[in-house]
Amino acid sequence: MSDSNTIPKSLIDAIGTESEQLSNDIEKGAIRRFAEAIEDNNPTYLNEEYAKSLGYRNVIAPPTFLRSVKTAPLPDHIQSPYSAVVDGGSVWEYFNPVCAGDKIFTITKFEKVFDRDGRLGNMIFLIKTTSYTNQLSELVATQTTTSITYEPKKEK
Amino acid sequence: MNKNLHFEDIKEGMEIPSIKKNPTTQQLVKYAGASGDFYQIHYDMEYAKNNGLPGVILHGALKNAFLGQLITDWIGTSGKLKMLEVQYKGMDLPGTPVYAKGIVSKIIDENNINCDLWLETESGDKTTIGKATIQLPKN
Numbered sequence: 001m002s003d004s005n006t007i008p009k010s011l012i013d014a015i016g017t018e019s020e021q022l023s024n025d026i027e028k029g030a031i032r033r034f035a036e037a038i039e040d041n042n043p044t045y046l047n048e049e050y051a052k053s054l055g056y057r058n059v060i061a062p063p064t065f066l067r068s069v070k071t072a073p074l075p076d077h078i079q080s081p082y083s084a085v086v087d088g089g090s091v092w093e094y095f096n097p098v099c100a101g102d103k104i105f106t107i108t109k110f111e112k113v114f115d116r117d118g119r120l121g122n123m124i125f126l127i128k129t130t131s132y133t134n135q136l137s138e139l140v141a142t143q144t145t146t147s148i149t150y151e152p153k154k155e156k
Numbered sequence: 157m158n159k160n161l162h163f164e165d166i167k168e169g170m171e172i173p174s175i176k177k178n179p180t181t182q183q184l185v186k187y188a189g190a191s192g193d194f195y196q197i198h199y200d201m202e203y204a205k206n207n208g209l210p211g212v213i214l215h216g217a218l219k220n221a222f223l224g225q226l227i228t229d230w231i232g233t234s235g236k237l238k239m240l241e242v243q244y245k246g247m248d249l250p251g252t253p254v255y256a257k258g259i260v261s262k263i264i265d266e267n268n269i270n271c272d273l274w275l276e277t278e279s280g281d282k283t284t285i286g287k288a289t290i291q292l293p294k295n
Contacts, residue, residue, distance in 0.1 A: 033190045036186065037218075038222070054233055064220050064240075067193075
């Protein structure tokens with residue numbers, strides 16, 4: 001944690017806050033359209049018989065498919081005082097496959113906030129983790145994302 | 157696709173077979189629809205230019221998907237992808253091919269094999285970097 005006072009106390013107090021839980025039905029057609037969009041013709045995503053021969057319940061989803069399922073936003077007060085945002089990247093962890101016909105429940109948690117000075121000036125980093133759990137109560141995956149926020153440069 | 161990659165087949169420093177992707181504006185529209193990410197900088201040229209971009213640019217998450225495919229094509233059906241990390245270093249534009257590449261960086265045991273990954277353009281710019289941890293069966 002930074003000792004800088006650029007991070008509002010309300011944001012630090014909000015660490016640990018969770019979003020509402022949302023439920024998503026994983027459709028076979030949605031997996032197919034996602035695989036087609038990323039141009040990955042892996043038969044595990046497209047061919048039900050093949051996927052079942054490998055022991056899956058149905059076709060499985062590509063690793064980043066969960067990006068397309070709905071997550072609830074964090075409460076409005078969890079935002080940086082800076083309006084400009086860049087995507088600082090993400091970390092996926094995978095525990096179980098996502099199969100067509102599954103129900104996936106999502107919850108997003110506000111994990112961490114810190115600041116740092118860099119080429120964009122003072123930057124506030126917001127770290128959030130979304131957890132994805134299926135209808136068998138198995139944790140399927142988590143995605144931790146970093147948003148880098150900064151004060152936009154004034155027009156000269 | 158390699159269906160039979162085993163722990164014994166790999167060693168530290170070895171290259172992961174690279175894949176070439178040819179992103180087009182049509183692909184960006186398909187990805188917007190499939191992922192639900194309708195931010196206009198990925199399909200509306202005028203909007204992108206008004207936001208200081210040279211044109212529409214690839215979704216970061218699409219580049220993340222390319223790095224995912226690099227790994228899943230390589231490990232086939234018996235290996236497992238346990239972790240996939242991505243960081244965006246530069247923009248990629250439709251019409252410019254990108255190569256997903258990687259190396260085995262560290263072998264701890266068969267359940268913890270670390271790889272360094274990246275996307276590279278034909279001019280050698282690394283626009284995206286990442287890491288993966290995989291698990292492979294033993295022979």
